[in-house]
Amino acid sequence: MNADAETAETGRAGPAVLPLYAAGFVTAFGSHGIAANLGFTGDLGSQLITLGILLALYDGAEILLKPVFGALADRIGLRPVLLGGLFGFALASAAFVLVGNPALLGVARFAQGAAAAAFSPSAGALIGRIAPQRRQGRAFGSYGAWKGLGYTAGPLLGGALVAAGGYPLLFTTLTVLAIAVFVWTVLVVPDPPPLPRHREGLGALLRRLGNRGFLPPTLALASSAAALSVGVGFLPLVGAGDGLGPIATGAAVSVLAVVGSLTQPVIGRVRDAGRIGDRTALVVGTLLTAVGLGFPAVVGHLAGLLVAAVLIGLGTAMITPVAFAVLAASSPRERLGQTMGSAEIGREIGEAGGPFLTGVLAATLGLGGGFLGIAVLVALTAIGGARVLRSA
Structure with missing residues (x-):
């Protein structure tokens, strides 16, 4: 067997x-x-x-x-x-x-x-x-x-x-x-x-990677990775600008990571039980992440950083397990390795591109403008989440 x-x-x-x-x-x-x-x-x-x-x-x-x-x-x-x-x-x-x-x-x-x-x-x-x-x-x-x-x-x-x-x-x-x-x-x-595989030309590969089972969840993973990188890299700068020390700003980053790690298995169980659909999870998770990214531009100090960290952690925790599950369910099983490898490229690009774009925007619009700009870009990716095949 x-x-x-x-x-x-x-x-x-x-x-x-x-x-x-x-x-x-x-x-x-x-x-x-x-x-x-x-x-x-x-x-x-x-x-x-x-x-x-x-x-x-x-x-x-x-x-x-x-x-x-x-x-x-x-x-x-x-x-x-x-x-x-x-x-x-x-x-x-x-x-x-x-x-x-x-x-x-x-x-x-x-x-x-x-x-x-x-x-x-x-x-x-x-x-x-x-x-x-x-x-x-x-x-x-x-x-x-x-x-x-x-x-x-x-x-x-x-x-x-x-x-x-x-x-x-x-x-x-x-x-x-x-x-x-x-x-x-x-x-x-x-x-x-x-598993046995049928021969796949370049056109078929591009069509498969461009369909609703691959592109929307991969885009969601990219926005999630971008948000995490921006949070880890730029939230301490907001705290430092408000006079907070490294312990306080480090705590905010730790909250982001801990919330995300603890929440992901819970979201996975809720999704498997059918209490939330893939489309709903990706859209809500993306919007929560975007709100978290925009929060430091409105509210500073430790309270603002902690709220931002919690929202980013919750949002990315909703995105990650659901997006991977959608990829696994929609991919031909004989090409699952190629699908996961290609999807993780999206994560890597988001992880590198998010801080870069935030830095560019912050250089011209200030740190708050950088956070608002990346928040808007992440929010726009919710359109992709609304196109996944399964919905609540």
Whole structure:
């Protein structure tokens, strides 16, 4: 009996999905744990240039390679690509420690990003394959919550590790973590065979990726990622402008991450129970996120930051599990890896583009104008959410 049939009969994926959640934590922790703790010597200009390059390398590798590895996973199997990515992540992290040359940090970051491009969409696609249809929202909600935990813990835990033992200790920890998830995956995650695929030309691919089952949820994921990045990067600036210290502004960012992580599994369960439709969840989640982004432009100080953090956290928590569940339900199962890989490109673009657009708008309109501008853009993506196939 294959994995799809087995989970369909049992009605649950059981412990098989837990290593997939852990894989989501690895990529989030690996990305933010290093990115938030990059330190350099030299003049400020060279620091900023180097910082920008190092921050872009990880996400750049993912943007370039996720569709490639997603298509490969559909061809040879999701589990082998997942395992290869985890092993590659561990190898890249360990190599940096063994070589001991800080100048190779950029190479290590690109290699880690390339490995994450393999195992991240494969983990998402495997959840879509082995979690039963009636529990997909809950499964993707838990997956998003574990990634959120990685984003939250990454800067703090990464900073503690760097303070205790420098980059070698941080990269050693990432190596051990990736190996542990690799072994866990080998032991408990099933290996669903690749499904037969019909030949698909470029025109058919573009039509499939442009339909209502792919484009609206991917656009929602992009706006969600943009909002999270803007919140993490710019909410502290609002607090600092109002005279708040780093503890208060850091608390606001933590509230955003914690609310999102705790709420996603709940939203997934509500969605699976049929108490909220996909269309409603995406539209309401997007509008909540937009209101949260616009709030700091109207109300400042700690209260304004906390309200903004809660609204952004709730909004993105509504979007993420539902959007992934819609993608999994609407994609041909034999091309689920390619679908997830392509959808995650939308997230990466949103994560990079949101702060960039906010910064450009803030440079000309002030910080409040930057928040209002990105809030309007996010609100407009609700039009896409209204076009998904299933509604409440």
